[in-house]
Structures are given as structure tokens and as C-alpha cells.
Amino acid sequence: MANDQQGARYERGAATMKAIGNPAPGPGRERFPGLPPELADDVQQKLVEFCFGDTWGREGSHIDLKTRRLLTIAALVSQGKERQLRGHLGGALNQGITPEELTEAIIHLIAYVGFPSGLTALEIASEVIGSRK
């Protein structure tokens, strides 16, 4: 965030994160306390700028934020990324996507990724949704 150029992309990313119900991004050195602090900050900045500023927050986008969340969840289920899936399922609920929609989306994916990936995702969804009750 050393100059104005980066600042503009970062601001758009942080605003998009707020709009979709994600927690505000803290400093990278707090998220990754063991890493060299400047590199940890760089990663966090990259994440905010590229994922949320340039990707989720694209100008003139042809798909809406709800579709973006479901696409993200489909990618995480397909790759078996359990840690990230937990976070994005929570974000989806914050964003107003219903437990029925999330569960139905994962059930749909079973045909395309197989039962093991699907059942693991449903176990995680059960924990995330259950923790909100």
C-alpha cells in the first residue's frame, strides 16, 4: 500500500468484502504471525486487491455477487479446500444466501465431483450452518 495506485485497488477490494459480508481485512502480519512481516502484508494486500478488487469487484460485471459466491464454493468443493470452504460458507450466509440454497448447490455438485468430496463438503456446511442457530 506504498502508493496511490495500489490504494485504489485495495479500497475497491475492501469495499467489496464489506458488501458481501466478509470480515474487514486486517494486516497480513496479524494473520500470518510466523512469516516475515513485510511479505505477510504483501500477501494480504494481493488478496484484497486481486480477489476482491479486481475479481469480485469488477466494473461492468456480467454476473452478480451471489453467483460469484456460488462459483467460489463450487471451486472449493471440487478442489477439496476445507479451510477455505468453511470461510466462504460463512460468508455466503452473511451475504443472504440461504442454508437451503447452499445445501442444494453442494448436492448438485455430487454428480460432478463424486460422493466423497460432496459428503465432506456437506459435513462442513452442517457445522457452519449449525453454528449460526
Next chain:
Amino acid sequence: MANDQQGARYERGAATMKAIGNPAPGPGRERFPGLPPELADDVQQKLVEFCFGDTWGREGSHIDLKTRRLLTIAALVSQGKERQLRGHLGGALNQGITPEELTEAIIHLIAYVGFPSGLTALEIASEVIGSRK
């Protein structure tokens, strides 16, 4: 398709395939001419019944057919399934999803699956969309 029970699931599947712009399912022994014919037919029946009857065609579904196609495409991009991706991108166009929406969806996925998977998917999308012009 030996009895009425299987017939009901198969009919629902074939109707759903028609509704989403997929070609009508032919006999498995024509699709897989080298396989033992009865087993080839079984596979095709399983595909129609399970993927299209039980999954895409679920009663009281909480997500619509356009969302189901985008989820399917996200799973195929994430797994690098190039043959199947080609077919589902064509189906998506038949279903009325625009080239802009498909391209935007794959661009979104780059952040989650990396550039190599994303660029390969965009090359296939370019061929599929280009062939319709």
C-alpha cells in the same frame, strides 16, 4: 430401462435434458461402441437418471437451472475436465446463458483455481463460442 420404476426417473431426466438445451440421450451402445452393449446402456441410463433426473431435475429445488449449469461448469474448470467442459459450455449457450456471463464466470474462477486452469478453460470457451458465430 427394464421396468416402470426406472422409466419414471429416466423420463424426468430426458425431459430435463430437453429443457436445458442438451441433445436427447441416445442408446449407450452407440455412444460407447467398444464396450459390452448392456453395460454401455446401463451407464447411459445411470447418467440420464442420476445426473439429469435426480440432480438437475430435483423437485422443489432451491436453485434454478442456470445456477446449476454455472456450478457444473465451475466443477469442470476446477477439475480440468476438458472434454466435458466443451459439452457443458455448448449446453449453456443453448440454455440462453450469454457468452459474456460464461466468460465472466471463468474469469472469476482464475483467482480460485489459478491461471493455468483458467486460461485452458478460456481457450475452450473461445472455441465453443466462436463456433456458433
Next chain:
Amino acid sequence: MANDQQGARYERGAATMKAIGNPAPGPGRERFPGLPPELADDVQQKLVEFCFGDTWGREGSHIDLKTRRLLTIAALVSQGKERQLRGHLGGALNQGITPEELTEAIIHLIAYVGFPSGLTALEIASEVIGSRK
């Protein structure tokens, strides 16, 4: 399980699960307590019907139940599905597959999936087999 058609596939699945030493399938809403209860039940029904009724329990099958378990384990090792692997290794022991056969099968896979996937699977197998002593 709303009608007789689904009941027949479910019964075959439950019978196959018993035959291969898997625990009896309980209601989905108990397995996935955080999910919408009707959807959780649907998933469990799909699992029993499709995986165990239509797949493991296929009529006139050309491969036996022991081979089916080993194929399943190979798929789980290759995909790195640790949660599901644990369950299927336990099921294999219940089914009468020996610790020597299971270990040898995973050792075989090392050449095809690499040491990291193989060693992780052997660590899980060590825990599952060790817990039976």
C-alpha cells in the same frame, strides 16, 4: 423415501451395506444436524440408493465386493479424501479384507500417486488397523 419406487433401491442399498460390514444408515438429519432436515435426509437417501443400491449392489455384477472395496480405497487414496478413507478402511476390515492386503494395496499405489499421498494413506491405515487390536 416418499414412495415405493425409491423404497426398492433403498432396501437394496441398505442390504448391501450390511453385507459389506458398513454400519446401518441412520437418518440424514442425524448425520448432518446443521442442514435443513429434508435436504439432509435426501442426501442420505441418495447415498444409500446410488452408491450402495445401484453401484455396489448391481445385479449380475462382473466384479466382487472385495474388489469394489479395493477400487473405492484406491480412488480415495488418489484423491486424498482422508475422512472417507478412514471409514472405508474400517469397512474393509469388517468385510474380511486383511491388514496385509490393505497395506499392500496402498504400497502399490505409491508408484502411481506419489509418496506424499501414499504415506498419508498409510498413516491413516496404521491408525484404523491399530485401533482394532
Next chain:
Amino acid sequence: MANDQQGARYERGAATMKAIGNPAPGPGRERFPGLPPELADDVQQKLVEFCFGDTWGREGSHIDLKTRRLLTIAALVSQGKERQLRGHLGGALNQGITPEELTEAIIHLIAYVGFPSGLTALEIASEVIGSRK
């Protein structure tokens, strides 16, 4: 193959390849004509020694050669390795595994790896089996 030690493992591997219907291993520099010749030979030697000598040809093995082929095929289907799958399906036929058994094994895997991986494998199996008729 610079010394007697390597020779013993290589001989066992080549004998195992013959026993399971694989073609005899030629020199690596013929298989990989663009690579530095000594390195190409090293790779081929590694393959014969490790995969076929130490793995398929293990002394006192607890699983038979037919099971080893099916496990190998399951790993290839699960990872989507199309080039290698083609070779191992041909080898399986040479080894006396029937088209019915191979097809049934891949159908089994659909539940665990999803339809896209399964259908792609069945298309390849259809080509390999069909080419033998």
C-alpha cells in the same frame, strides 16, 4: 544398468512386465528422443525397477497381479491421467481381464470420482476395447 545391483531389480521388473502382458521395455532414449540420452535411459530404468520390479513384482505379495492392475486403473481414472490409462487398459486385456470387468470397475468408480472422470474413462475404454475386435 551400470552394475549388478541395478541389474537384478531391472531383470525382475522386465520379467514382471512380460508376465502381465506389457510390451518389453526398450531403451529410454528411444522412448524420449528429445531428452538428454543418459537421463532418458535413467528414467526408463527407474520405471522398470521401481514400478515393475519393486512394486508389481514384490516378493511374498499379499495381492495378485489382477488386483494390482485394477488398483492402477482406479488411480489413473481418479487422477484423470488419460495417456497412461490407455496403456494400462490395453495391458489389462493382455493380462486376461475381461472387457466386462474393466467396464464394471470404471462404472463403480463413478460414485467416487464423479461422472466427468468416469465418462471420460469409459470413452477411452470404448476405444481401447473396440480396437481389439
Next chain:
Amino acid sequence: MANDQQGARYERGAATMKAIGNPAPGPGRERFPGLPPELADDVQQKLVEFCFGDTWGREGSHIDLKTRRLLTIAALVSQGKERQLRGHLGGALNQGITPEELTEAIIHLIAYVGFPSGLTALEIASEVIGSRK
């Protein structure tokens, strides 16, 4: 490339591509002729800016450009991305990495990704290296 901010990242990326022996990036609409032209250009810009400007071209980097190429190749071999692997192997040769180093790196990976992924990568390397002779 609508404003000066994007221009700076793009210029750095294009300069890095030149430095590592990659071809100059043309317009996205030429690379992806079937896609909506503005979106195709966006993707190409993203690629130049993020992969080559922000990643390969990071200021104050702790690893050199040769290491970055080998890391990239390792990621492509591990994921089985054949199209991209072909391009990056050619780029590595342009960059001055020797055929011996590339072959040795892929041989190293066999232990970690298994023989099928390793042999496929060596077949591609044989074609790329052979075509330069």
C-alpha cells in the same frame, strides 16, 4: 489498459516477460477470438499484470527468475496442465535453463507426484526439447 495506473503494472509485466524469454503478449482478442473482445482483453491484461508484473516481477524478490520458472513447472507437472507446461518448458529453454536441468527437475518430481504425471511431463519435455534441435 484504460489508465496510467494499470499501465505501470502492465509495463512491468511485459518487461519481465521479455527478460525471461516469453513472447511479447498480444491483444487478448487475438488470443481468444471467440470470446467477447473486451473480456478477452481484460484476461490478457490480468495475466500480464498479475502473473508477470506482480508475481514474477516483484520488487526486492528473494528468489531469482530461474527458480521462479522451476517452481512454475513443478506446479504444472503436479496439476497435469499439459497445455501450459508446453509453453513454460519452451520459455525455460529461452531463459537459458538447460535440457539437463529441466529433465532432472521432472525426474525429481516423480517421487512426489507419481509415475503417470511424471512420465506424461517427460513426454512433453521430449517433444519441446527435441523441436529445438
Next chain:
Amino acid sequence: MANDQQGARYERGAATMKAIGNPAPGPGRERFPGLPPELADDVQQKLVEFCFGDTWGREGSHIDLKTRRLLTIAALVSQGKERQLRGHLGGALNQGITPEELTEAIIHLIAYVGFPSGLTALEIASEVIGSRK
């Protein structure tokens, strides 16, 4: 380790492990206490001989031990092998690779494997590096 032939490869492997800062390999039956003891020992022997003797310890190698570690880490990040990644990151530190180099290597990979795989790897790196302080 029943004969002199195996002993030579094992010794080379154990020496290489020492040279790169890995802990000395104990008996397989201690690492995998639940497995049949002879098979557990076989696996450990295979690991030492093939990964460290034949692979890391190759005579006349064209790449150095630091490059081999980074390639290994790239393969583990790409495949999402969290257990093994933890061990190899610790080994890399023992070998003299700096926290800055490790972090930078994983940041590089984000472009090629996506943010979810990259961020998970950075979380593990943060724990491993942090535990050494």
C-alpha cells in the same frame, strides 16, 4: 534391508537425509505401529532408498539440493498435501533456506494454483516458521 544390494541404496538415502537436515529414518514399525511390521519396514526402506537415495541423492545431478527442496515444496503446495508440507518446510529451514525464500516461493505459486491452495500453504508456513523463533 535383507541384503547388501539394498543396503547400498539405503545408506546413500540415509546420508542424503542427514545432508539436507531431515531427521534420521527410524524403523517403519515405529512410524506405522498399526501396520503389519514387515510391511511397515518395507515402506520406510522404499522411502529412504527411492526418495532420498535414488532421487535426492542421484549421482552427477544437474540440480542442487536447495532446488530439489523447493521443487518438492511446490509439488506439495500444488497437491494440497498438508501433512507432508509441514515436514518439508521444517526440513527446508534446517537446510538453510530462509523464511523469506520459502514465503516468496509460495507467493509465486499463488498465480499457478490459486489463492485457496496458496493461503493454506502460507498458514502452515507461518506455523512452522513461527515455531522456530
